Amino acid sequence: MHHTAENALAGREGSGEKATVITYPDRFSRQEILELAEAAGYRVQEVITQKQIIRSEYGIGVGKAQELQEIVAENGSKTVIIDESVTSSQANNLSKVTQAEVVDRERLVLNIFARRANTTEAKLQVRLAELRYEMPRAKDAVRFSVKGERAGFSGMGESAVDVKIRALKRQMVLIGQKLEKSRTNRELYTVERRKLNMPFVSLAGYTSSGKTTLFNRLASESKEESPKLFTTLSTTTRAVAFADSRKRIMLSDTVGFISRLPPYMFESFKSTLDELRYADLILLLIDAGEPVESIRIKLESCRETLFGLEVDPKKTLLVLNKIDRIEDERKRRIEQEPIFSDFASITISAKRGDGLHQLKNRIVGLVFPPKPPI
Ligand SMILES: Nc1nc2c(ncn2[C@@H]2O[C@H](COP(=O)(O)OP(=O)(O)OP(=O)(O)O)[C@@H](O)[C@H]2O)c(=O)[nH]1
Numbered sequence: 459m460h461h462t463a464e465n466a467l468a469g470r471e472g473s474g475e476k477a478t479v480i481t482y483p484d485r486f487s488r489q490e491i492l493e494l495a496e497a498a499g500y501r502v503q504e505v506i507t508q509k510q511i512i513r514s515e516y517g518i519g520v521g522k523a524q525e526l527q528e529i530v531a532e533n534g535s536k537t538v539i540i541d542e543s544v545t546s547s548q549a550n551n552l553s554k555v556t557q558a559e560v561v562d563r564e565r566l567v568l569n570i571f572a573r574r575a576n577t578t579e580a581k582l583q584v585r586l587a588e589l590r591y592e593m594p595r596a597k598d599a600v601r602f603s604v605k606g607e608r609a610g611f612s613g614m615g616e617s618a619v620d621v622k623i624r625a626l627k628r629q630m631v632l633i634g635q636k637l638e639k640s641r642t643n644r645e646l647y648t649v650e651r652r653k654l655n656m657p658f659v660s661l662a663g664y665t666s667s668g669k670t671t672l673f674n675r676l677a678s679e680s681k682e683e684s685p686k687l688f689t690t691l692s693t694t695t696r697a698v699a700f701a702d703s704r705k706r707i708m709l710s711d712t713v714g715f716i717s718r719l720p721p722y723m724f725e726s727f728k729s730t731l732d733e734l735r736y737a738d739l740i741l742l743l744i745d746a747g748e749p750v751e752s753i754r755i756k757l758e759s760c761r762e763t764l765f766g767l768e769v770d771p772k773k774t775l776l777v778l779n780k781i782d783r784i785e786d787e788r789k790r791r792i793e794q795e796p797i798f799s800d801f802a803s804i805t806i807s808a809k810r811g812d813g814l815h816q817l818k819n820r821i822v823g824l825v826f827p828p829k830p831p832i
Pocket residue numbers: 663664665666667668669670671672682683684685686687688689690691712713714715779780781782783806807808809810
């Protein structure tokens with residue numbers, strides 16, 4: 459099998475295909491890439507680890523690449539998933555050695571997004587992210603072919619590259635315009651909702667932290683909840699009444715965050731994530747049932763993403779979810795964890811219902827400040 463730059467990084471879905479994964483040797487990375495691979499539809503045969511996977515030639519070291527070749531030949535993987543962003547030349551080199559398609563971390567997430575996108579806006583956002591992904595790689599592929607190193611996609615001379623890049627740019631502009639339109643509509647809608655004088659509360663957090671489960675609970679909805687990563691890609695907003703009908707808020711559920719993704723990926727989802735910027739209160743969900751190390755990594759990643767979206771950290775309430783997963787002893791200590799000390803926090807179980815009453819009171823207290831005495 460011969461892979462060119464283009465098909466080595468093609469955006470195909472896993473759909474049950476065998477894959478071999480290369481990741482870092484820590485538990486968190488291993489677990490996360492396995493979940494991502496599963497969400498993209500791959501059947502992972504084997505996981506190999508390496509401390510450094512952003513080396514020049516293959517991403518991994520030369521020796522590791524040889525080892526990988528043998529493993530892939532043995533287990534029959536058609537795809538190698540590399541848990542990093544690699545250039546198209548690295549992907550090509552690795553593809554040549556292993557005779558398998560190479561999918562990097564960014565591509566993998568894009569494939570999941572593409573699989574899950576079910577609204578026009580989400581589809582456009584995913585397409586935009588894909589174009590942004592392809593752009594530097596198109597340049598890269600061209601550089602290589604010009605040097606004459608890869609006969610497979612020769613013929614792509616300087617001008618052919620220009621053509622390709624121009625085509626990518628044109629598509630990006632077109633999609634950008636369409637997205638701008640839905641963004642404008644959203645803004646108008648936001649203005650309308652503002653007139654209703656209802657505070658905006660947004661759910662945010664790492665993918666799979668339980669945002670939709672909590673949303674469904676609070677808004678009596680039945681949006682899809684799943685242990686698979688990136689179940690939700692588009693935003694849903696509902697008016698929710700707490701306690702009495704005069705205390706109504708707008709509650710939004712949206713796309714989850716993940717670590718080690720380039721900013722353009724969230725950039726592409728900007729109109730969806732804008733909800734967070736307008737929000738009066740952000741409920742930042744954390745899966746408290748996980749090991750502290752995982753919580754730390756995920757919380758850090760959420761903070762970075764919120765920071766990138768210019769969200770005011772003072773508007774954030776940390777919601778430690780899935781409290782049903784941990785035993786009483788830790789439950790008592792969890793709110794005191796030093797890693798949470800920068801935020802106000804509350805513990806709940808969106809699934810079992812623990813703490814929801816307190817959460818509602820807390821929300822009401824935060825978004826309906828008591829009127830000053832006259
Ligand atoms: N044990 C337990 N599981 C929960 C709880 N809340 C959510 N879950 C489970 O966690 C998984 C993820 O829940 P979702 O609500 O889909 O998570 P999400 O944050 O919307 O995820 P994305 O849409 O992928 O970003 C599902 O399997 C839920 O059933 C909880 O309080 N306790």
